[in-house]
Amino acid sequence: MIDALTLDQLRIFLAVADSGSFTGAGKQLQRVQSAISQSIQTLEVTLGLALFDRREKKPRLTHAGRALVADARRVIAGADMLRGRAESISKGLEAELAIAIGQLLPQDIGMAVLRELQQRFPELPVRLLTGGIAAPERYLRAGTVELAIFPLELTQATDLEAEFLLEVPLVPVVASSHPLATLPGLITRQEISSHVQLVLTDAMTTDDWSRGVVSSVVWRFADMNARMVFLLNGFGWCNMPLHMVAPHLKSGALTRLRLTEQEGFTMQLHAVYQRGRPPGPAGRWVIDRLHAHLAARGN
Structure with a gap:
C-alpha cells in the first residue's frame, strides 16, 4: 500500500498541519474541504496510521502525525529540487558544474563567486577540484571538469581556449x-x-x-x-x-x-576550457561573475 502514496497527499497533509484545519488547507490549496478530508483519510489508510485527532473542533496532529511532518517536508523538498533540476537541464543548464580551480585565484574572489553561484542555481550540483600547479589542466583534458582556472603559461598549451582574468x-x-x-x-x-x-x-x-x-x-x-x-x-x-x-x-x-x-x-590567470566545448550557462555565469568581481576590485 505504501506505493500508493502520492506527493499530492503529502502536500495536503502539510497544508492541514500548517493551517491547523481542513478548511484552512482547502483555502490554501484552493480545494473544497471534502476533497481535503478524503485525501487525508486515503493517506492514513495507505500509511496505516492516524495522522490527526478529529475529536475536537480543529484536527490536531497525533504523535505519529507529528513524527511524520518533518519526513513529509523532506520528501516534498526533494521532489521540488528534482523538478527544478529537470526544468533547468531541459533549458540547457548543466546537469552538474565541474570546475578545477588553481591556487593562484584569490580566495575571497573565488568564495564570493561560488556563494553567488549557490544562490543563483540552488539545485545545481557542483564538483569543485583543486590540486597542484598542473592539476587543473589535467582535469580539463580528462573531461573531469569543463572549466579550469589556472595560468596557461604553466604548460604553454596552445590547443585550449582561454579567457584572461x-x-x-x-x-x-x-x-x-x-x-x-x-x-x-x-x-x-x-x-x-x-x-x-x-x-x-x-x-x-x-x-x-x-x-x-x-x-x-x-x-x-x-x-x-x-x-x-x-x-x-x-x-x-x-x-x-x-x-x-x-x-x-x-x-x-x-x-x-x-x-x-x-x-x-x-602571472596571468585564465579561465580555460576545451576548444569547441565552451562552458554551459552556469559555467559561463561563473566566468562573467569572476570578471565582474575582479573589475570591481580594480584588476
Whole structure:
C-alpha cells in the first residue's frame, strides 16, 4: 500500500498541519474541504496510521502525525529540487558544474563567486577540484571538469581556449627569522642563490617549472599551501602570490626580499576550457561573475 502514496497527499497533509484545519488547507490549496478530508483519510489508510485527532473542533496532529511532518517536508523538498533540476537541464543548464580551480585565484574572489553561484542555481550540483600547479589542466583534458582556472603559461598549451582574468603579482619572501631577512639593502643573485628556494612542481610529471628559480638548491612542492607552511617555518625563500602573503607581511611573520635582478613577477590567470566545448550557462555565469568581481576590485 505504501506505493500508493502520492506527493499530492503529502502536500495536503502539510497544508492541514500548517493551517491547523481542513478548511484552512482547502483555502490554501484552493480545494473544497471534502476533497481535503478524503485525501487525508486515503493517506492514513495507505500509511496505516492516524495522522490527526478529529475529536475536537480543529484536527490536531497525533504523535505519529507529528513524527511524520518533518519526513513529509523532506520528501516534498526533494521532489521540488528534482523538478527544478529537470526544468533547468531541459533549458540547457548543466546537469552538474565541474570546475578545477588553481591556487593562484584569490580566495575571497573565488568564495564570493561560488556563494553567488549557490544562490543563483540552488539545485545545481557542483564538483569543485583543486590540486597542484598542473592539476587543473589535467582535469580539463580528462573531461573531469569543463572549466579550469589556472595560468596557461604553466604548460604553454596552445590547443585550449582561454579567457584572461587577472595578473597575479608574485613577490620574493622569506620568514623573518631566516638569515636572508637580515641582509641590508638589495640582495644579489650570488647572495640568494646559496639559500634554499621553495619551488612549485607538478607531482605527476618530471617537467619542472623554472620561472623565477635562481637558487642552486631547491625544495619542490606540489601544493601552494604546503609550501606556505615550510616558508613560514624558515626552510627557505620563494616567490609567492602577493594576496596570499600580504597578511603575513603585515603581521611581520614574513619579510619581502629586495633583489637586484627583480622584485618579483606576474602571472596571468585564465579561465580555460576545451576548444569547441565552451562552458554551459552556469559555467559561463561563473566566468562573467569572476570578471565582474575582479573589475570591481580594480584588476
